[in-house]
């Protein structure tokens with residue numbers, strides 16, 4: 293088993309590493325100083341468990357309070373669903389909302405799930421608003437390398453999302469360009485849908501072939517489905533209604549984390 297050390301990193305060093313594309317960033321934080329990163333001896337980072345509540349079905353009239361509640365309940369990051377009414381049949385919010393949220397929570401990692409046509413159009417404004425990760429959908433993108441470069445150069449991590457009908461092999465020609473691959477386990481557009489367990493073969497394929505990749509799963513993930521997600525090898529867990537609709541979100545977050553951490557530990561022992 294590879295031994296794990298903890299190293300100090302700063303925002304600028306993280307950005308350099310991300311741009312170089314050689315190492316993966318494990319800790320999700322935008323704190324300038326004092327962040328920690330788990331790293332292996334080889335210089336690669338092992339993917340660690342991160343829980344990112346989706347606030348899609350929260351009370352959006354008090355968004356900042358809902359976000360704070362998630363962080364105080366133990367979330368590692370926030371998953372913000374941007375929908376344009378074209379790529380998906382629903383409409384949410386865009387960079388002006390992110391820009392308002394950012395000063396209220398300067399240290400929180402914002403993962404933008406961009407369910408939009410022409411994802412290249414919003415890169416600068418999202419970066420300027422304070423987003424940390426820009427996850428576009430491969431189905432909506434014409435020039436993938438150019439978009440990835442643009443996202444990296446604007447200082448955000450690069451995420452790529454795959455709808456349920458998109459084969460996982462679609463990412464292979466570009467795999468070096470992504471920090472995160474997001475496997476959708478519902479048709480994008482709405483919260484509260486049923487988890488598609490047959491998507492777990494995509495997660496298994498990615499984990500087998502890309503041991504250091506951040507693999508994110510989104511859609512219908514909660515206490516009843518997390519074990520399948522964890523065993524398949526996902527480490528970034530998006531969960532919406534299961535967390536925001538719970539009477540005690542911290543209990544749900546702890547349960548999700550426990551399942552993923554156990555699975556990661558088990559897989560590391562088997563190496």
Ligand SMILES: O=C(CO)[C@H](O)[C@H](O)COP(=O)(O)O
Nearest residue numbers: 480481483484511512532533
């Ligand atoms: O991207 C999404 C929908 O397109 C949401 O992130 C997702 O559905 C989260 O909500 P839930 O956990 O309730 O499914």
Ligand SMILES: [Fe+2]
Nearest residue numbers: 346373405510
């Ligand atoms: Fe999402």
